[in-house]
Amino acid sequence: MMDSTKPVRWGVIGPGRIAATFAAALQDPAVGMLQAACSRDRARAQAFLDEHGGSQAFGSMAAFLQEAEVDAVYIATPHMRHAEDALACLEAGLPVLIEKPLATSEADASAVLSAAESSGLLAMEAMWTAFLPNVKRFLSLAEQAAQDGPAVGHIDFQFAPDVGPDHRLRNAALAGGALLDVGVYALSMASWLLGQPALVASSMTWDSETGVDRSASVVLTAGERRVTVSFGMDVDGPRTVQWSTPRGRVMLGPDWFTERAVVTTEAPAKWDGRRPAGSLVNEEVAADVSRPGFAYQVEAFERALRAGRTNVPERTADDVRMVHRLMDELRASWGLRYPFEVA
Ligand SMILES: NC(=O)c1ccc[n+]([C@@H]2O[C@H](COP(=O)([O-])OP(=O)(O)OC[C@H]3O[C@@H](n4cnc5c(N)ncnc54)[C@H](OP(=O)(O)O)[C@@H]3O)[C@@H](O)[C@H]2O)c1
Structure with missing residues (x-):
């Protein structure tokens, strides 16, 4: 010690x-x-x-x-x-x-x-995202809002890096691509919201120049909870998380995985979409930017x-193993293998 x-x-x-x-x-x-x-x-x-x-x-x-x-x-x-x-x-x-x-x-x-x-x-x-106070606050409010009932989540992590084919983000020999670079964050957030998720479906696009994955959308469920995860390196944003329950919504953004992200909650709307005056934002939790994330x-x-x-x-x-298992499952379904894996 x-x-x-x-x-x-x-x-x-x-x-x-x-x-x-x-x-x-x-x-x-x-x-x-x-x-x-x-x-x-x-x-x-x-x-x-x-x-x-x-x-x-x-x-x-x-x-x-x-x-x-x-x-x-x-x-x-x-x-x-x-x-x-x-x-x-x-x-x-x-x-x-x-x-x-x-x-x-x-x-x-x-x-x-x-x-x-x-x-x-x-x-x-x-x-690092797992350790941020704003992310912890978001997860605790998300859990309170869902309790044991239904919930729908949307997790996005999209960015558009202007880099050439040899850059590590796009380079297959370095295991580049959207899944391992940003998908891992979004799938980790999904696992925090869902516990042990089941993979229902996914769709993806390729980087035609380098053969790595460029973007993907993934549907995950756990009991009455379901989450859509989108990540990619082709468009700039969004980079937010939304969690909707019968008790209202909890949101994290604009860059949800950083110390700058703010937590917002919203009361449930009436069936016609109208909200009682003054109830739109119940709570806003500012990010703590007083120290490096x-x-x-x-x-x-x-x-x-x-x-x-x-x-x-x-x-x-166990968390790390679970997310890596999910990434393996996605790669297998897409037929994505890195050059060092091909015999
Ligand atoms: N937590 C976050 O927010 C965050 C953000 C960005 C990246 N990352 C992660 O951090 C890691 C590095 O990313 P980065 O953006 O810092 O990359 P980077 O700028 O390219 O740095 C990686 C370093 O690794 C060394 N290296 C060793 N073997 C290499 C090889 N075969 N090819 C290329 N470089 C090699 C290089 O240093 P030498 O040439 O001096 O040996 C290079 O400077 C990745 O796993 C990435 O996912 C995390």
């Missing part, structure tokens, strides 16, 4: 775009510090540390695992590297915070989570690390 008086020393593998957001979140006074970075090119690791702080730059995993003086590792490499990088860290006795999705398949995610469980080390998917997940990870736990309640191993 870690000494509670010392800051957690972090190492970063894959010092790219999101690793910079992570390093900025380490400025939050409630969390640890950047100690080391590992790139395929030591000069890039050094440039990252020059910008964000930290003293140990490495140009190979082998050197990083042998020499880095770190308490935990943040893995921010492209999707197809996550499981292998995480397993190498766990084997070296290092706890891991792994960017989403934890792996490209349920089998690989399970291999990482089982390795962590059997070695008593913490391995957590960096589903990533700091919440880092704080939860560090709390579990110090307590010697291998799991975090907001993102349990």
